[in-house]
Structures are given as structure tokens and as C-alpha cells.
Amino acid sequence: MIPEIGHFALFLALGLALVQSVLPLYGIARNRADCLAVAAPAAIGQFVMLAVAFVALSFAFYANDFSVTYVAQNSNTELPWFYRLAAVWGAHEGSLLLWMTLLASWSLAVAAASRSLPREVASCVLAVMGAVSVGFLVFTLFTSNPFAREFPAPAEGRDLNPLLQDPGLVIHPPMLYMGYVGFCVAFAFAITALITGRVDSAWTRWTRPWTTAAWVFLTVGVTLGSWWAYNELGWGGWWFWDPVENASFMPWLVGTALIHSLAVTEKRGIFKSWTVLLAITAFALSLLGTFLVRSGVLISVHAFATDPTRGVYILAFFAVVVGGSLLLYAIRAPRFDAGTEPVAALSREGLLLLNNIFLVVAAAGVLLGTLYPILADAMGMGRISVGPPYFNKVFIPLTVPLVVLVGVAAVMAWKRTRAEVLRSRLWAPLLVAIALGVLLPWLALGTNGVVAAAGCVLGGWAIATAFEDVLRRMRGRRVKLPRAVVGMALAHAGVGVFVIGVSLVTAFGAEHDVRLAPGEQASLAGYDFTFKGTRHVEGPNFVSEIGDFIVREDGEQIAELFPEKRRYNASGQTMTESGIDAGIFRDLYVSLGEPLSGEAWSVRIYHRPFVRWIWAGGFLSALGGLIALSDKRYRRRERAAKTVTADTRARVATAEA
Amino acid sequence: MRWRLIVPVVVVFALIVMLGYGLTRNPSELPSAFIDKPAPSFDVPTLDSDQERITDAAFQGNITLVNVWASWCVACRAEHELITEISRRTGVPVIGLNYKDTREGALRWLGRYGNPFAVVAFDPAGEVGIDWGVAAVPETFVVDRDGTIRYKVVGAITREEMNDTLIPKLRQLKQAS
Amino acid sequence: MRHALSLLLLLVWSALPTAFAQTADLNDAQLERYHELNAELRCVICxxxxxxxxxxxxxxxxxxxxxxxxxxxxxxxxxxxYLVERYGEWVLYDPPFSWSTWVLWLGPFVLLFVGLVFVIAVMRGRYRAPEPRPPLDRERLARVLKSHEAGPDDTDKDRS
Known part of the structure; x- marks a missing residue:
């Protein structure tokens, strides 16, 4: 019964989404306020229906209702309850439901905030989001129904993919999807701008917080994904340039460009059509990611079970949404950039333009590398692979200038900055950065090298310039710093922390594949790992061989690690759980390979200096975004919007006169 | 409308066409690097005896099917009767390549399920397998009279595949003489 | 059944000689190359x-x-x-520069070049010659605006 309620709720959600998208657009075209007024209630209704469907599916998982095919395929009675709930988004159908529920939540948030927007704008934004929702609901209901039943019900479910049975799964996909879907709000604002023909400072002020919020979620999501892969895959790596990772990284890059371009458009009223294009692109890449992950056109470590008919549908949907938006853009955008304001090379907007170029080219490089195997195949050039070496070679030259710019931009003023000002403000951060580059690796790891030092100088530069700006502002005036400034400084410092982490783990990370019998010992980077043997343990839905390793430094025990090799009962799949001793300056990481003759195992040992800094940097940037979001400017939005509407009304009146 | 603004539409259109093409392909299906190239040479003992040896000279003058198999491989058992059937229906001899197996295990397996092979090359360390670009068993190669590899099936042969591609391919090669 | 099978597989594989014996012969420089090469070679079956x-x-x-x-x-x-000969170009995660990969390798940098040219054009062109808009344009704008009731001209406000 409950699955049927969920299924029915999905149909109602589809009806409401149709209302939410069609009526307001009609209202705008015919200038009918009653039709515009429907948008917000319809959005709220759609959210309620999707929430009902989501709860219904969660309940089916909780109650082990294996008559629901999706539950039977992705759960098991032995699965602990929290993984049963997370299993809702463990595969294609349920993750689509999650995607739609989150989209409806964003719509709900827009509807709640709609009182501070002109009704026409709020309704149009909701209508666009409703239209996207219609596309996904139709897709779900007709190709990927999570509530499909199967009678007689199997007695036992096939279990959740063991790779996903990790605390990371509980939190990573919702965060990532919040980010993906959040760009739909920026997209909807962009389409609204194209429809109403208005990109003014009010529009940017409305769009910015939504974009930043989506970006914060996506940043957290990508960072968690990296951390999860590190923990769960057992290869000691934190980023693999896998198509699925790239699919989340491309919208992030373009979203970052969008945040910066929005700042320019708000402050200087320029780059308008570019900003609108970025907003469309960020969401287009989110949709493209959905296609890549679910269509099976690429091979990936963690793609969903794939199905070409689904691929055809998503591709068609992508063509309609993105192709349509870009056509609309081509027709309507010329009216935006009427301004001929000069852009000085030494100005914040000048640097932000450069920043945008680098970010967008980086995203294009990732896109090219990800899709090139398909292109090569289509061109009859055979099957080729594009992997981490390519991405590293292309990506590093594109991002290094970007990090240099991060530092310069912080001290750069709008419109024009004199070179002397830059010189006087940048030499101190530069000295700090150089000192950091020389000292940090040496103090923390007792060694240094060209790559490590250069990376630390670069990262230190981003951190030091961010602090210079904050310190100078605090000294200059007695007023409290705007949160937007603090947020920006933190976000940029996060980039620096990330860069330091990446450089040091790349320069000094070490690994060792070794065969160890109980009692034997292996050494790596000054640490001695003694294998004491394994013991057999039964988990709730798996059996496990748990290894016991004593780690000593200079003869003194500093850690005991317990890597596991699990075999899940239902699927028979084996999984590696790494044993990790985490630290600020280094991780020690052990994962079990396979059992060899006798009691011996093949063992992988990794030394990962500064690897935590990578995720710390990501979270710090996200925190910066969060703080910027809480800036007073956005909280005063309501009043600002009212003045703008009054202003608009006045001007409409003059235009009509 | 400025031409510059059309660029994104064109790019996305090209992207969609390309992805649409991608949908019609299976990305994990890899063509062999040896198609229309000479079969790699080898010189190994046969499964029956260490004293007997088999080399790639065995391909000369005959169209041959080379089937890579092992007794521990489940999929090999599934295609086993089809191998026999192909050989019977086309008259093409099948040379087996016993891959990473033990002599006893392989012989016992042939004793139990029947032996369709004219001769079996014994490759316990999988070295010939690597030379032939074998990724996993079973794999089946079609070798032409002059020792050129013409076709390759990855994984167990299905009845459909046998009827629709493999047997027509073998017959066509036979007629080409 | 499946468990028994995977156990069997495990036994077969563990009986085989593994790579460990071979890495023992490598010196430090070779070992480093060994790790680098392995990371650049794609597994064919997984x-x-x-x-x-x-x-x-x-x-x-x-x-x-x-x-x-x-x-x-x-x-x-x-x-x-040696490996490409046996398994094809597919095994290389780092595709060599060739007629089939030049777009891949040069594409991003060509794009960057175009972008930088664009940046310079924006900075130079707009900075040196802030051309006054021809009056005709304003008229057209007004006409367009009239046909779209929704779009009052905001550009003036933005520049303030």
C-alpha cells in the first residue's frame, strides 16, 4: 500500500510541476497576475508530494519490503538500518527521487523567499524550475519507477553495493545533489533574465546568494567524495579523474567562475551576458553529469547500472533544456551588454575576467579529456584512454596562474588600482609565502624539494594575501568587517591550504606493495610496520579478516592499524577497508590486498603527508561561502527588493507615458 | 543577433550528436589489437605431454579457431558445447590454449565435458596469453590460413553470436580461398 | 555456490607466483618508475x-x-x-601525442589562447576607445523596448 501512495504522490507531483511551470509562463505572456500567483503554492504542493514519495520509499527500505523491486535490488535484511535508509539513493531510481526531492526543496526555498522578489521574477524562476522538475518526473515515472513491484516478492534482497556501505554514502550524495540541483536556481534566474530582458544589479543581488549556497553544497559534496574515495577504495589516492568525479568537478569550476562573474556584474554592471551564459552552463554541466553517470557512455569506477534507453531520454532532455536555453540566449543576450565601461588590466574586474577565462578553460579541458574517448571512437580513431596523467599535465598549468591571481585579486580595487599600491601591499605576503615554502616541508617532514617548495609558496601566497586584506581592513577602520569580506578571505585561504596539501602529498607521498607474513615487518618513510596477523570477525552482513599492524617510529609504537578485507554475505563481493592513522602532517595508511600462501598477505602501505589539508582546504572554502552567505547585504534583501520594485514601477510608468 | 552568441548553441549541438553516437557503443568492448595482424608466435608443450610441442606453425594452411580456456573458468563450460558444435558444423579445427591451469585439472575437465580440441597448448603461467592480449578467459580467435588473426570473441560465445557472426565468418574465410 | 567458487579462484591465484618476487630485483630508481608506470597503465578487464x-x-x-x-x-x-602491441592504445592512460590526440592535447591551450586574446581585446578596445553609441542604436532600443512590455531599460541605472 505504502509504495502505491509514493507512486501516486509522484504523479500528483508531476501534475503540480506542470501547473508550476505552465501557468506562470502564460501569466507573464498574457500579463495575468492570477496565473503568476499560482507558482508558489504549486511549488509548495510539489515539494509535499515529493516528500511523501521519498518517505514512502524510505519506509519500504526500512521495512524490508522486497516486493518493491528497487528495494529488493539494493537492500537486504542484514543491512544495518542506517544503510537501509541511505540505500534509498544507492542506485539509479532512488537517487533520481533524491534529486527531484532536493530540486523541490530548492523550489520551496525560492517560494518562501518569493515575497522579497517582484512577483513576475519569482513566478518565472519557479516556472523554470517546475519545467526542469517535469522533465525529471516524467523520466522517473516512465523509465525508472522506484516503486515498481514484483510479485511474488523475493524472500531476501540482493543487498546494497558494498562500495556504498560507508558513512560517506550517507552524506556525500545528498550534498553533491544539493549542489548540482542548486545551480538550477541560478539557471532559472538566468532564464528569467532572458525572458524579462533584465539583468540589473537587483537581479545579481537576488541570484548571488542562491549561487553561493549551491556552490557551498557542491564544494562540500566534492570534498566528501574525495575523502570517501580515499577511505573506501584502498588505493591511497584522493582524486582519480574518473568520469564520475569529473562530472561533479566541471559544474564546480563553472560555478566558481559564476560566483566571481556575478560579483563583477553586481558591482560594475558589466559582463552581463557572460554571467547569464555561465549560469546556464553550470546547470548544463550538472545535467551532463547526470547523463554521463547514468547512460553508460563511459566506463567508471562508480557509475550506476546503466541503460541506453535512459541515456536517450536524458540526452533528449538535455538537448531541449540546454539547447533551448542557449537559443533563447542567442536571441535575447545582445540587449544586455550595452555598456562600454572600460576594463583596466589592473582592476579587480580585470583580474576576475582572467579568473573566469582560466576556470572556464579548465572546465573545458576536463570536459574534453572526459569525452575524448567517445570523440576518438566516433572519428574512427580507435579506443583510447584518457587518464590522470593527461588531466594533471593539462590542469596544473591552468590552475597555477589561477592561484597566483587569487592572491592579487584580494588586494585589487574595483575600476583601477595603481601598480605602486599593489607593490606596497603584496611584498609582505610574498615574503611570508616564500618563508612558508622553505620552512613548512622542512619543519613538518624534515625534507624539501622543488615541487614541494613551489607548491607551498603558491598555497602560502593565497593564504597570506587573504589575511593581508583582512588585517589591513581591520586596522584601517574600527567598524566590523562585512561577512562577505571574511567569507572571501576564508574561501581563498582554503584554496591555499588545498594547494599545500596537494603539493606535499604529491611530492612526498610514498607507497610500498609488500608480502607480509605474521611477525614480519616493512618500512616506509621512516616508519616500521609490523604485521601481527589477521583475525576472523563476523559483521552484521559480512565476514571480515581484520589485520593487525603495529606502527613504530624510532622503535616507539605510535599507532595500531586494523585494515580489513570484508566479504559481503549477500553479494559475495569483497571490499577493502583501509586502516588509517590520520594526522595533521601525515596519514599512515594500510590496506590488505589478497591472502597469499600460508598466513601471509599482500599488503599496501602508504605514507600520505598533508593529505588532510586537501579536505581541510575544501571545507574551509565552503565555510567561507557560508559566512559570505550570512552577510547583512542579503538579509536586507527584502527592503532592497521593495525599493527596486517601486523603482521599476516608476520607470515602467514613465516608459508607458 | 551576433554570431558570437551562436557559438554555444553549435558547441552543444555537436556535443549532443557525439553523445548520441556514444550511446550506440559499448565502451567496455575492446577490439583486439591483433585484428588483421599475424598471430603472435609461441612454442609451448601440449597439454598431453611435456615432450610434444606446439608452435604457431600449426596455423599454416588451415583456417583455425583458437579457444583460450581454463578448467577453473565457469564461462568456459558454458560455451564448451558450442565450440564443439562450431567445429562440427564448419569443419574448422579448434586449437585450445589452456591458460593458467594445472595439467591434472585441465585433463580431468576435458575427460568430464568432452574434448573438442585438435590439440591443446599448455600455458600454466599465462605467458602466451599475455602475448595474445588475453584479458580474461574465455576468448576465441579466428586465425586465417596465413596465420593472420581475423576476428576475436571476448567472453563466452553465445548461440546467437555463433550463428550470426562466427559461423558465417568462418564459412566466408573458407570460400575466399 | 558462489562463495565456494570465489574461494576456489582465490586458491588458484594464491598458488601462482606474484609480482613481489620480481620487485625485489629492482633498485630504488627502478622501483619509482615501476610505481609510475603502473599508475599510467589501464587495467583491461576491470x-x-x-x-x-x-x-x-x-x-x-x-x-x-x-x-x-x-x-x-x-x-x-x-x-x-610492448603492452600496446598486445592490448592496444587503450592501456595508456597517458595517450601519446599523435594524429589522433592532437585535439586532446592542444585543445585546452588553444582555448586558453583565444580566451587571453579576448581578455586583451576587452581591456584594450574598451579602455582606449569608449566609442559613443550611435544615436540610431538608441532608437532601435526604444523600439525593441516598446514591443516588450516587460523590459524597461536598465542599463542607465547599472552604470550609476
């Missing part, structure tokens, strides 16, 4: 991972081959060529 990461039997064999050939003093390119 999903998207390198032979360094994969636990698949074939990946293990290929690691053994890499180690053996390094010990024999072969160069990285020779080892890659």
Missing part, C-alpha cells in the same frame, strides 16, 4: 582503474611484466610499446 590499483589477476601479471622488463633494463617507452 572498470576504470590502473594496474597499480587493480587486484585483478591480469593486473597482477602485468605488474609482474613491468617489473621484469624494468629489471632487464628496458625503457619506459619500450615497456609501454
Amino acid at each position: 572498470q576504470n582503474r590502473s594496474i597499480a590499483e587493480s587486484d585483478a589477476p591480469l593486473a597482477k601479471d602485468l605488474r609482474g611484466i613491468v617489473a621484469r622488463q624494468l629489471a632487464e633494463g628496458r625503457s619506459d617507452d619500450e615497456i609501454k610499446a
Whole structure:
């Protein structure tokens, strides 16, 4: 019964989404306020229906209702309850439901905030989001129904993919999807701008917080994904340039460009059509990611079970949404950039333009590398692979200038900055950065090298310039710093922390594949790992061989690690759980390979200096975004919007006169 | 409308066409690097005896099917009767390549399920397998009279595949003489 | 049944010689190249991972081959060529620059170049010659605006 309620709720959600998208657009075209007024209630209704469907599916998982095919395929009675709930988004159908529920939540948030927007704008934004929702609901209901039943019900479910049975799964996909879907709000604002023909400072002020919020979620999501892969895959790596990772990284890059371009458009009223294009692109890449992950056109470590008919549908949907938006853009955008304001090379907007170029080219490089195997195949050039070496070679030259710019931009003023000002403000951060580059690796790891030092100088530069700006502002005036400034400084410092982490783990990370019998010992980077043997343990839905390793430094025990090799009962799949001793300056990481003759195992040992800094940097940037979001400017939005509407009304009146 | 603004539409259109093409392909299906190239040479003992040896000279003058198999491989058992059937229906001899197996295990397996092979090359360390670009068993190669590899099936042969591609391919090669 | 099978597989594989014996012959420089090469070679049977990461039997064999050939003093390119000959270009995660990959390798940098030219154009063109708009344009704008009731002209306000 409950699955049927969920299924029915999905149909109602589809009806409401149709209302939410069609009526307001009609209202705008015919200038009918009653039709515009429907948008917000319809959005709220759609959210309620999707929430009902989501709860219904969660309940089916909780109650082990294996008559629901999706539950039977992705759960098991032995699965602990929290993984049963997370299993809702463990595969294609349920993750689509999650995607739609989150989209409806964003719509709900827009509807709640709609009182501070002109009704026409709020309704149009909701209508666009409703239209996207219609596309996904139709897709779900007709190709990927999570509530499909199967009678007689199997007695036992096939279990959740063991790779996903990790605390990371509980939190990573919702965060990532919040980010993906959040760009739909920026997209909807962009389409609204194209429809109403208005990109003014009010529009940017409305769009910015939504974009930043989506970006914060996506940043957290990508960072968690990296951390999860590190923990769960057992290869000691934190980023693999896998198509699925790239699919989340491309919208992030373009979203970052969008945040910066929005700042320019708000402050200087320029780059308008570019900003609108970025907003469309960020969401287009989110949709493209959905296609890549679910269509099976690429091979990936963690793609969903794939199905070409689904691929055809998503591709068609992508063509309609993105192709349509870009056509609309081509027709309507010329009216935006009427301004001929000069852009000085030494100005914040000048640097932000450069920043945008680098970010967008980086995203294009990732896109090219990800899709090139398909292109090569289509061109009859055979099957080729594009992997981490390519991405590293292309990506590093594109991002290094970007990090240099991060530092310069912080001290750069709008419109024009004199070179002397830059010189006087940048030499101190530069000295700090150089000192950091020389000292940090040496103090923390007792060694240094060209790559490590250069990376630390670069990262230190981003951190030091961010602090210079904050310190100078605090000294200059007695007023409290705007949160937007603090947020920006933190976000940029996060980039620096990330860069330091990446450089040091790349320069000094070490690994060792070794065969160890109980009692034997292996050494790596000054640490001695003694294998004491394994013991057999039964988990709730798996059996496990748990290894016991004593780690000593200079003869003194500093850690005991317990890597596991699990075999899940239902699927028979084996999984590696790494044993990790985490630290600020280094991780020690052990994962079990396979059992060899006798009691011996093949063992992988990794030394990962500064690897935590990578995720710390990501979270710090996200925190910066969060703080910027809480800036007073956005909280005063309501009043600002009212003045703008009054202003608009006045001007409409003059235009009509 | 400025031409510059059309660029994104064109790019996305090209992207969609390309992805649409991608949908019609299976990305994990890899063509062999040896198609229309000479079969790699080898010189190994046969499964029956260490004293007997088999080399790639065995391909000369005959169209041959080379089937890579092992007794521990489940999929090999599934295609086993089809191998026999192909050989019977086309008259093409099948040379087996016993891959990473033990002599006893392989012989016992042939004793139990029947032996369709004219001769079996014994490759316990999988070295010939690597030379032939074998990724996993079973794999089946079609070798032409002059020792050129013409076709390759990855994984167990299905009845459909046998009827629709493999047997027509073998017959066509036979007629080409 | 499936468990018994995987157990059987496990036994078969563990009886085979592994790569460890071979890496023992490598000196430090070779060992470093061994790790680098493994990370650049794609596993043919598993999903998207390198032979360094994969636990698949074939990946293990290929690691053994890499180690053996390094010990024999072969160069990285020779080892890659050996594997490409057998498994195709597909095994290279780092596709060499060739007629089929020049778009891949040059594309991002060409795009960057175009972008930078654009930046320079924006900075120069707009900075030096802030051309006054021809009056005709304003008229057209007014006409367009009239046809779209929704779009009052905001550009003036933005510049303030």
C-alpha cells in the first residue's frame, strides 16, 4: 500500500510541476497576475508530494519490503538500518527521487523567499524550475519507477553495493545533489533574465546568494567524495579523474567562475551576458553529469547500472533544456551588454575576467579529456584512454596562474588600482609565502624539494594575501568587517591550504606493495610496520579478516592499524577497508590486498603527508561561502527588493507615458 | 543577433550528436589489437605431454579457431558445447590454449565435458596469453590460413553470436580461398 | 555456490607466483618508475582503474611484466610499446601525442589562447576607445523596448 501512495504522490507531483511551470509562463505572456500567483503554492504542493514519495520509499527500505523491486535490488535484511535508509539513493531510481526531492526543496526555498522578489521574477524562476522538475518526473515515472513491484516478492534482497556501505554514502550524495540541483536556481534566474530582458544589479543581488549556497553544497559534496574515495577504495589516492568525479568537478569550476562573474556584474554592471551564459552552463554541466553517470557512455569506477534507453531520454532532455536555453540566449543576450565601461588590466574586474577565462578553460579541458574517448571512437580513431596523467599535465598549468591571481585579486580595487599600491601591499605576503615554502616541508617532514617548495609558496601566497586584506581592513577602520569580506578571505585561504596539501602529498607521498607474513615487518618513510596477523570477525552482513599492524617510529609504537578485507554475505563481493592513522602532517595508511600462501598477505602501505589539508582546504572554502552567505547585504534583501520594485514601477510608468 | 552568441548553441549541438553516437557503443568492448595482424608466435608443450610441442606453425594452411580456456573458468563450460558444435558444423579445427591451469585439472575437465580440441597448448603461467592480449578467459580467435588473426570473441560465445557472426565468418574465410 | 567458487579462484591465484618476487630485483630508481608506470597503465578487464590499483589477476601479471622488463633494463617507452602491441592504445592512460590526440592535447591551450586574446581585446578596445553609441542604436532600443512590455531599460541605472 505504502509504495502505491509514493507512486501516486509522484504523479500528483508531476501534475503540480506542470501547473508550476505552465501557468506562470502564460501569466507573464498574457500579463495575468492570477496565473503568476499560482507558482508558489504549486511549488509548495510539489515539494509535499515529493516528500511523501521519498518517505514512502524510505519506509519500504526500512521495512524490508522486497516486493518493491528497487528495494529488493539494493537492500537486504542484514543491512544495518542506517544503510537501509541511505540505500534509498544507492542506485539509479532512488537517487533520481533524491534529486527531484532536493530540486523541490530548492523550489520551496525560492517560494518562501518569493515575497522579497517582484512577483513576475519569482513566478518565472519557479516556472523554470517546475519545467526542469517535469522533465525529471516524467523520466522517473516512465523509465525508472522506484516503486515498481514484483510479485511474488523475493524472500531476501540482493543487498546494497558494498562500495556504498560507508558513512560517506550517507552524506556525500545528498550534498553533491544539493549542489548540482542548486545551480538550477541560478539557471532559472538566468532564464528569467532572458525572458524579462533584465539583468540589473537587483537581479545579481537576488541570484548571488542562491549561487553561493549551491556552490557551498557542491564544494562540500566534492570534498566528501574525495575523502570517501580515499577511505573506501584502498588505493591511497584522493582524486582519480574518473568520469564520475569529473562530472561533479566541471559544474564546480563553472560555478566558481559564476560566483566571481556575478560579483563583477553586481558591482560594475558589466559582463552581463557572460554571467547569464555561465549560469546556464553550470546547470548544463550538472545535467551532463547526470547523463554521463547514468547512460553508460563511459566506463567508471562508480557509475550506476546503466541503460541506453535512459541515456536517450536524458540526452533528449538535455538537448531541449540546454539547447533551448542557449537559443533563447542567442536571441535575447545582445540587449544586455550595452555598456562600454572600460576594463583596466589592473582592476579587480580585470583580474576576475582572467579568473573566469582560466576556470572556464579548465572546465573545458576536463570536459574534453572526459569525452575524448567517445570523440576518438566516433572519428574512427580507435579506443583510447584518457587518464590522470593527461588531466594533471593539462590542469596544473591552468590552475597555477589561477592561484597566483587569487592572491592579487584580494588586494585589487574595483575600476583601477595603481601598480605602486599593489607593490606596497603584496611584498609582505610574498615574503611570508616564500618563508612558508622553505620552512613548512622542512619543519613538518624534515625534507624539501622543488615541487614541494613551489607548491607551498603558491598555497602560502593565497593564504597570506587573504589575511593581508583582512588585517589591513581591520586596522584601517574600527567598524566590523562585512561577512562577505571574511567569507572571501576564508574561501581563498582554503584554496591555499588545498594547494599545500596537494603539493606535499604529491611530492612526498610514498607507497610500498609488500608480502607480509605474521611477525614480519616493512618500512616506509621512516616508519616500521609490523604485521601481527589477521583475525576472523563476523559483521552484521559480512565476514571480515581484520589485520593487525603495529606502527613504530624510532622503535616507539605510535599507532595500531586494523585494515580489513570484508566479504559481503549477500553479494559475495569483497571490499577493502583501509586502516588509517590520520594526522595533521601525515596519514599512515594500510590496506590488505589478497591472502597469499600460508598466513601471509599482500599488503599496501602508504605514507600520505598533508593529505588532510586537501579536505581541510575544501571545507574551509565552503565555510567561507557560508559566512559570505550570512552577510547583512542579503538579509536586507527584502527592503532592497521593495525599493527596486517601486523603482521599476516608476520607470515602467514613465516608459508607458 | 551576433554570431558570437551562436557559438554555444553549435558547441552543444555537436556535443549532443557525439553523445548520441556514444550511446550506440559499448565502451567496455575492446577490439583486439591483433585484428588483421599475424598471430603472435609461441612454442609451448601440449597439454598431453611435456615432450610434444606446439608452435604457431600449426596455423599454416588451415583456417583455425583458437579457444583460450581454463578448467577453473565457469564461462568456459558454458560455451564448451558450442565450440564443439562450431567445429562440427564448419569443419574448422579448434586449437585450445589452456591458460593458467594445472595439467591434472585441465585433463580431468576435458575427460568430464568432452574434448573438442585438435590439440591443446599448455600455458600454466599465462605467458602466451599475455602475448595474445588475453584479458580474461574465455576468448576465441579466428586465425586465417596465413596465420593472420581475423576476428576475436571476448567472453563466452553465445548461440546467437555463433550463428550470426562466427559461423558465417568462418564459412566466408573458407570460400575466399 | 558462489562463495565456494570465489574461494576456489582465490586458491588458484594464491598458488601462482606474484609480482613481489620480481620487485625485489629492482633498485630504488627502478622501483619509482615501476610505481609510475603502473599508475599510467589501464587495467583491461576491470572498470576504470590502473594496474597499480587493480587486484585483478591480469593486473597482477602485468605488474609482474613491468617489473621484469624494468629489471632487464628496458625503457619506459619500450615497456609501454610492448603492452600496446598486445592490448592496444587503450592501456595508456597517458595517450601519446599523435594524429589522433592532437585535439586532446592542444585543445585546452588553444582555448586558453583565444580566451587571453579576448581578455586583451576587452581591456584594450574598451579602455582606449569608449566609442559613443550611435544615436540610431538608441532608437532601435526604444523600439525593441516598446514591443516588450516587460523590459524597461536598465542599463542607465547599472552604470550609476
